[in-house]
Amino acid sequence: MPAEQLYPWCELQWQRLLQQRASDRLPHALLLSGPAGVGKEGFAETLASLLLCHQPNNDAPCGHCHSCELHAAGHHPDLVRASPEAEGKPIKVDQVRELIEHLHSTAQQGGYRVVIMSPAESLNISSANALLKILEEPGRNTLLLLVCHQPGQLMPTIRSRCQRIDFATPSAEQSELWLQQKLKLEQDRAAQLLRLCHGAPLKAQALYEGDLLEQRKKLMSGLADLLRGRMAASELAQQLLKADLLQCLDWINSLLSDIVRIQLADLQEPAVNADMKRMLQAIAKRASSAQVFALADRIQEERVSLLLRQNPNRQLLLERLLLQWAELSR
Ligand SMILES: [Zn+2]
Missing domain, CATH: 1.10.8 (Helicase, Ruva Protein; domain 3)
Structure with missing residues (x-):
């Protein structure tokens, strides 16, 4: 279960919601929107905990009533979570139907019923349409919390039925x-x-x-070995098969940004990947900016197809990118 935590930089959003709650103007659906990794899930869990708590004190869940204990144990009957079954997969229409059924049965603890859906951009068209029904008629004391890293990918009809809270x-x-x-x-x-x-x-x-730092280390030393001709692209691709592919693409992308900044802004130090300074400076000297941009474009295309959940041949995808990477120092 995701950690229930309110981070110091979310205080403003929290206070605003508390005000709404105090004046009985809490909406039925909130869209918690902002980049990944800034605390939206923790915010949603804390809000769920507060609404479900039997004896909140000073606008915080008490932490020890029956409801708080159920929440902490991860199986509160009035809190439903919906997420993709595996990363990169959609939230299925059956999952949405199940939670609607759950909401239609009465609140078992006699209070609020809360849904946390994360990330909401994983809804596909049919599951989003199923969700629309409940957004239109949510019933009393129901709160849907849609956690969303990329609100642009969410159907406008869903967006427009939620009160949006932005997290920066x-x-x-x-x-x-x-x-x-x-x-x-x-x-x-x-x-x-x-x-x-x-x-x-x-x-x-x-x-x-x-173990992501370990993955990054493996990728970085592999990339350096490729440039020196000490490793074949196919070998490194094989080693990275189990790694988080989108993350690997992001890391290579950030290396490319560093190289371009060294080339075009005449920076001496890489702005992001300071630990790879020598490799990046060497590439910046040898490769043309056009080559670097071409690889960045390629990565962007692969990212999009991964996000659209097309199922690529990972070995082949990585191998092609890595070959293009090795070309940078030829
Ligand atoms: Zn409590």
């Missing part, structure tokens, strides 16, 4: 400070992690705590 990437200072305290890190290290994650603090935390 917090300031670098705020994120750095939070990350330093959270992970007991030096400021430099926190800043470096944040740069790798476009400033999203929870992504930076996950990068630090999970």
Whole structure:
């Protein structure tokens, strides 16, 4: 179950909702919108917890009533979550039908019923249409929380039926400070992690705590080996088969951005991938900007097709990109 946590940079959004709740103007559907890794899920879980709590104190869930215990244990009967069954897959129409059925049965604890759907852009056309019905007639004391990283991909008819709450990437200072305290890190290290994650603090935390840093290390040393001719593209592609593909594309993309900035803005230091400075400076000297842009375009195309959930041959996709990468230093 996702952590129930309200992050310091979400305070304004939280206070606004509390005001609405105090004046009994809480809507039936909220669209929590903003980049991934800035705390929207934690916000949704905290709000669900508050609405379901039997004895909230000072606008916070008490943490020890029966309802809070059920929530903490991850199986509150009045809280339904819907997410894709696997990453990159859609939220299916059956999942939406199930939750509608659940909402139509009465609230078992006698209070609110809450749905958390994440990420809402994973709804396909038929599941979105099924959801529309419940958005139109949600029933009393029902709150749908749609967590959405890319609201542009959501059907306009869904968007227009939700009150939207925007979450932005917090300031670098705020994120750095939070990350330093959270992970007991030096400021430099926190800043470096944040740069790798476009400033999203929870992504930076996950990068630090999970095996993603290990994946990145493997990719970076593989890319360097490719340039030196010490490894074949097919071999590296094979090694990366189990890695998070979109993440790998993002990382290569961020290397390309660094190279272009070195070439065109005449920067000496890579803005993001400081640890790969020598490799990036070498490529910036040898490759033309046109070559770098061509590879970036290619990656963008592959990203789009992955996001559209076409099922590519991963080995082939990676191999082609890596061959093009190796060309950069020829
Ligand atoms: Zn409680």
